[in-house]
Amino acid sequence: MATQRVRIGELLRDWRERRRLTQEQLGELVSCSQSKIAKIEGGDCGLKYVDLDTIVGALELPAEVAAELREMNGVNSSLRLRDEHRATTSPTWFRDMPAFERDATRIRSWTGERISGLLHAEGYMLAQYTAYGYDNVDEPMQDRWERQKVFDLNPRCRFEFLLSESAIDRLVHSLCPHIAADQLTHMLWLIDNYDTVTIRLVPYLAIVYVDPDYTILEFEPGTRDFVYTENLHNSPRAYAEDLLCYERSWDALAEAAMDPARTREVLADRRSPLTD
Structure with missing residues (x-):
């Protein structure tokens, strides 16, 4: 199941298209910009009760559909209260990601100079949040652990991680040996379990020119696949034609990457001197 916000947007888009209205035309009917309609349909923003009722009226939705939308929006509003609390400790882009990750059927993550959040060990997490200047690390640490439960909560999903070899060497040489060793042990444990x-790993000698970080999420039919580029303040998403560019980028990286068995050997080799 998709998140409530995305399901609301998909349902509204479906009925707008049934009414043969463009986003701009619907926007005119409800005194709203076309870009705002696009964000609502894409699940990128929430809806106040009064705004939802205005759209329901403009689309002349059947009573049962209107009731379903209002129920979903009520659930979404209660979740939003929790998210507003989390926003004090987590960047805005992060709020919806755990729900999307639990719904996905395939997640592909490329990180050029760091370790993906889903792969973090506890010590590495703590070092990252301390370096970012968090006064209270308990909540962000808990959020990250909750996020990592996705490996158990979404067993149908394929999780594919590509990392540059330099990201591993940066880990080994920039952190305390026991933290680096613990992080490598955690990654090996994920591989084995x-x-x-x-x-x-994408080796140093690979000649590939791509963005430094991005994640591609695929879903069951009915929910749009998307890619997001992760940073502290924003997470721009791309769909359709733009997604194809990242697909080609991923294919180039995957072709240059070591196979899983060789990657495991390299991770174990990098860990060995840290545990002697």
Whole structure:
């Protein structure tokens, strides 16, 4: 099941198209910009009760559909209260990601100079949040652990991680040896314990020109696949034609990457001197 916000947007888009209205035309009917309608349909923003009722009226929705939308929006509003609390400790882009990750059927993550959040060990998490200047690390640490439960909560999903070899060497040489060793041990544990998790390294000698970080999420039919580029303040999403560019980027990286077995050997080799 998709998140409530995305399901609301998909349902509204479906009925707008049934009414043969463009986003701009619907926007005119409800005194709203076309860009706002696009964000609502894409699940990128929430809806106040009065705004939803205005759209329901403009689309002349059947009573049962209107009731379903109002119920979903009520659930979404209660979740939003929790998210507003989390926003004090988590960047805005992060709020919806755990729900999307639990719904996905395939997640592909590329990180050029760091370790993906889903792969973080506790010590590495703590070092990252301390470096970012968090006064209270308990909540962000808990959020990250909750996010990592996705490996158990979504067993149908394939998790594919590509990391640059330099990200591993940066880990080894920039952190305390025991933290780096713990992080490498955690990644090896994920490889050995989850058939759904694949980690591959892109070697130094690979000649590939791509963005430094992005994640592609795929879903069952009915929910749009998207890619997001992660940073502290924003997470721009791309669909359709733009997604194809990232698909080609991923294919180039995957072709250059070590196979899973060789990656495991390299991770174990990098860990060995840290545990002597």
